[in-house]
Amino acid sequence: MSIPPPPPALLRLTRKAVSLLGNGSGNKYILWQLPQCSISSNPYSGGGYTGATGTYGLLNCIAIQNGAISAVVWFYIPTNGAGTLLGYMNGAYPNFYGGANDWFYVGTDGKLYATDYAGYYFYVATPTHISPGWHMAVIEEWAASTSGPYYIALYLDGSFVGQTSTNNLPVLFGQGGSYPNNYIGCNFTWTSPGTTGVGWFFLNGAIAYIALYNRLLSPSEVVSIYQGNRVTNGLVAEFKADNYDPSSRVWIDDVNDYVAQPALPSTTPSVVDFITTEFTSGINYDLLAQKTAEEIAGKPINIANLPINQYGNLNIGTPDQWGYPYIDVAAIANNPFKNVFNVLSNASITSNGSSSNYGTGPYRNFLVTIYVGSVSGTSPSLTVYFNAYDGNSGQSIPMASATLTSAGGTYIYVHDFPGNKFNISWVVGGTSPSFGSVYISVYESW
Numbered sequence: 001m002s003i004p005p006p007p008p009a010l011l012r013l014t015r016k017a018v019s020l021l022g023n024g025s026g027n028k029y030i031l032w033q034l035p036q037c038s039i040s041s042n043p044y045s046g047g048g049y050t051g052a053t054g055t056y057g058l059l060n061c062i063a064i065q066n067g068a069i070s071a072v073v074w075f076y077i078p079t080n081g082a083g084t085l086l087g088y089m090n091g092a093y094p095n096f097y098g099g100a101n102d103w104f105y106v107g108t109d110g111k112l113y114a115t116d117y118a119g120y121y122f123y124v125a126t127p128t129h130i131s132p133g134w135h136m137a138v139i140e141e142w143a144a145s146t147s148g149p150y151y152i153a154l155y156l157d158g159s160f161v162g163q164t165s166t167n168n169l170p171v172l173f174g175q176g177g178s179y180p181n182n183y184i185g186c187n188f189t190w191t192s193p194g195t196t197g198v199g200w201f202f203l204n205g206a207i208a209y210i211a212l213y214n215r216l217l218s219p220s221e222v223v224s225i226y227q228g229n230r231v232t233n234g235l236v237a238e239f240k241a242d243n244y245d246p247s248s249r250v251w252i253d254d255v256n257d258y259v260a261q262p263a264l265p266s267t268t269p270s271v272v273d274f275i276t277t278e279f280t281s282g283i284n285y286d287l288l289a290q291k292t293a294e295e296i297a298g299k300p301i302n303i304a305n306l307p308i309n310q311y312g313n314l315n316i317g318t319p320d321q322w323g324y325p326y327i328d329v330a331a332i333a334n335n336p337f338k339n340v341f342n343v344l345s346n347a348s349i350t351s352n353g354s355s356s357n358y359g360t361g362p363y364r365n366f367l368v369t370i371y372v373g374s375v376s377g378t379s380p381s382l383t384v385y386f387n388a389y390d391g392n393s394g395q396s397i398p399m400a401s402a403t404l405t406s407a408g409g410t411y412i413y414v415h416d417f418p419g420n421k422f423n424i425s426w427v428v429g430g431t432s433p434s435f436g437s438v439y440i441s442v443y444e445s446w
Helices: 008-014 058-066 219-226 283-296
Strands: 019-021 036-039 054-057 068-077 083-089 100-106 112-117 121-125 133-143 150-156 159-166 181-184 206-213 235-240 250-252 259-262 314-316 327-329 337-349 365-390 395-404 408-414 421-445
Touching (some): 008 068, 054 058, 054 181, 058 206, 068 100, 112 133
Antiparallel strands (some): 019 206, 068 206, 083 181, 112 121, 150 159
């Protein structure tokens, strides 16, 4: 499967272009079991049903303990794509005991569904099949009281799709027994709306981000998340595909260290698709450099004297509990960053200047990150040049440049560099220009 680049909003949420990929058959499918909790008291009822106690999966736990749940899923769906995003059941794969609900899925008809069972299916669906590509979908389910009514709402790509309700107790809140097995990427379905009794309904696309909330998100918050802004109020768990650990085969969330584990037999490999390896047409470094600049912009980050980590990734900043302002720039397959040149570190620039000449390794691609902490003067500008240095003539030949007129970050990308030495120069413009806390670093790769 060839996956197009994730949208910038998704990159801002994940900070790394990674997804879990499946094709719905063979050894490429997604089936991850969410953590569980014990419910000893379940107050919900409706339509003659009473909520069961026992062991539940995380989706049911959030709903029963808080009276509401919102789930955000960023996913990629291919042409003719279908499959489960989130679901829950009483059996564990590969066994089916008769109780299951495919809660959030793309049906075999191509429509997006938010569905629960309350003696009958009540659901919201998109009016037509969703287009192939990257999407952000939100499902919300809540109880108006412990005796109902119960509601489901659906959003797609920041827009409200619809809402429905029932007076009967839904399966999510414990109708018909407890549901200990909550799954990402697959569930058992045979009579759910928009399916054809497919049985185990594996997603044949990719999932890059899941956020679970213990409350309803407002329409404006849904739009904000779709624009790449992280909403933390009520955030219970946040699974990002770059948090997958291939050595332990677990997926750890960013909030409570919940662990989602593969529900398949250990002999069946899960698939982690590093999307950057599938980028084409030279987008790799451009995208990563743009992402770096976006994270740097507006943040007082020291980007000098920083190591390349053991995975070949560039680390920028010191992480707080949310991972900010840590920047993990994924290395391109066969193109890891090899050398780092710290040209300027917390410098002050008021006039034109240049660095020394650096000898390159056997590498030909360069990412230059530029950060300016403060700017003063009238119409100030700082243009930074990446130059090839000709030792025979003693001349510097500009290859590429970037200009800053205010505090923030930007980048330069140079590929297929022809020389064996380079330098960085800068030209200032305006009246009495001054640029403080300037950091310029060069990252060299194959």
